[in-house]
Amino acid sequence: MSQPRARAAVFSAGSWGTAVAKIMADAGSDVMVHARRSEIAEAINTRHRNPAYFPDVDLPVSLTATTDPAAALDGADHLVLSIPAQTLRANLAVWAPDIGPETVIVSLMKGIERDTRLRASQVIAEVTGVSADRVAVLSGPNLAREIMDGRPAAATVACPDEDAARRFQTACHTRYFRPYTSTDVIGCELGGALKNVIALAVGTASGMGLGDNAVALLITRGLAEITRLATAMGAHPATLAGLSGLGDLVASCTSPLARNRTFGVHLGHGLSVEEAMAATRQTTEGVKSAEAVLGLARVHDVEMPITEVISALLNDEVTLDEAAAELMQRPPRPER
Template identity: 40%
Template sequence: MSAEKVAVVGAGAWGTALATVLGRKGVAVDLWVYEPDLAERMAETRENDLYLPGRRIPDPVRPTHDLEEAVAGAWVVVSVTPSQVVRQVMTRAAGAIEADAWVVTASKGIEMGSLRLMHEVLTEALPPGFEGRIAALSGPSFAAEVAQGMPTAVSLACRDPRAGRRLQELFSDSRFRVYTLDDIVGVETGGALKNVVALAAGISDGLGFGHNSRAALITRGLAEISRLGVALGADPLTFLGLAGMGDLVLTCTGGLSRNRTVGLRLGQGEPLEEILGSMRAVAEGVKTAGAAVELARKQGVEMPIAETVWDVLEGRLDPRQGVERLMGRPAKREFWDLETPPA
């Protein structure tokens, strides 16, 4: 196993941006590209013209369509495909991954059907023994800005402090600052559910509502994320940090947010099928919304914003009816004991 080679599995915008961060430090990176023709073009032009156009891919990054070759010999494998295909892709890769490698999940979502977070999916997809060798990277980080070199800060959760420091050093540079913690569940819950709240914020903007409405959705959305995260075993403080509030604010307000854009267009009256059909990249919140609602019901956690978003996506409510339902709910106390949330 090489002490230097890193594999990035998934060449969407975020995977390409992470490979760029590593490559500009001189790290040898094998970047697995799903589309064979795109892999060839990226190798020739040093640009991902489909998902991250206009940003040069550093020379140490080697695009390849060969998954097993990409992960073989890597001391770190970064899993960054869309969340709903992580299991399929990483099961294929599993046999070629070194037994002592570290796997970092950078995908944001909840798997439909199993209702698993990404580190749980990886634990099931990889050979026995990898459960303790999985970390999670998340935080407020639009791929285009990361690839451009704009200052960015993210969270990296790893239960092994020494490994966490090594991974922190691997990803960190003068423009990409990495903070460590040990709460994988909290980091992944925040990363997955902020996309659902961003859909709600986009819908609100599309309906023509203002800053008050967006601020309310962000704040109450954070309460929902925290409730579910704590029920799953997360540290409540995680949701006040980069992977919680930081990523939520970015995704609910930034013009580069795919999930906010989907919500915006829904609020303006476009059908969901047309919106998704016009997008090349994946808006993770669309599928995560239903999984989040199912998981919350399983845990006995109340998530009215997520429930409403899911009903709008499924066509059971139109966006304006969703607002009326949220605003017409019975009055509540704002704060509650995180260990004993209200019924």
């Protein structure tokens, strides 16, 4: 007798949520996406396409959609959350009563809550009251467009419960997507959130025409910043050299598909923050999280000069030229 197919609920129908929903459907789960807009849900159910993000990609027939969160959550083995980090608390408070007692909650979010400076997994545990063993994180160098095209990619699934991590690993392992497991939730989650701020800096430098040397400088010293803060908060240093650290940083800082880098390029071209937001057209977690990241650095007494300059630039406290000069005029010191 065959085993029943696993069920997954994916909130929401944005680019990364749709990509992970496709991965899980291709891996053998029945997936129901929660879409805010009824026309998106209808298109997924009737035409098997998401017209808002990937109008040219056919979705598996085992991937369906609904605007009813309770219907999406009914019987779900995994709840996969792919919504803006700053809206997580309010949305989750509404959805929490319908989350099953055995459902594993998986965060795809790469941001820090501004008011509390909490990671997404911490917000999830706080709002839902579930054990940390039921909260996992998926993070890595994952550009949604490439994954939707079936190009090879990998990521890290981090959860304190190794069995839960392995179950989700199985639920998203396909011929084109290779997940690894870890128990270092802090490192995996911070690597994803902190790299967004560095990607803003790299994009800004690229937009200003500062050259490839400057890009390499920012990526390398950015990784040093990320590692300093993450390890001060309890992460394992090796995690930051892995897929959810260095891997995600490289993809986000070098690909024109990466939204934080793209936002930075707009800033480097002289657009205001508001104009860059309009031009980027998607949630840019680094912009929302930069100040919270800087707050964490100060609490843990960690030096993060790139983050400090980007936060000042986003708050109109420095000009583009002043930002570039400030980084280059720091006192010389040993590299390590």
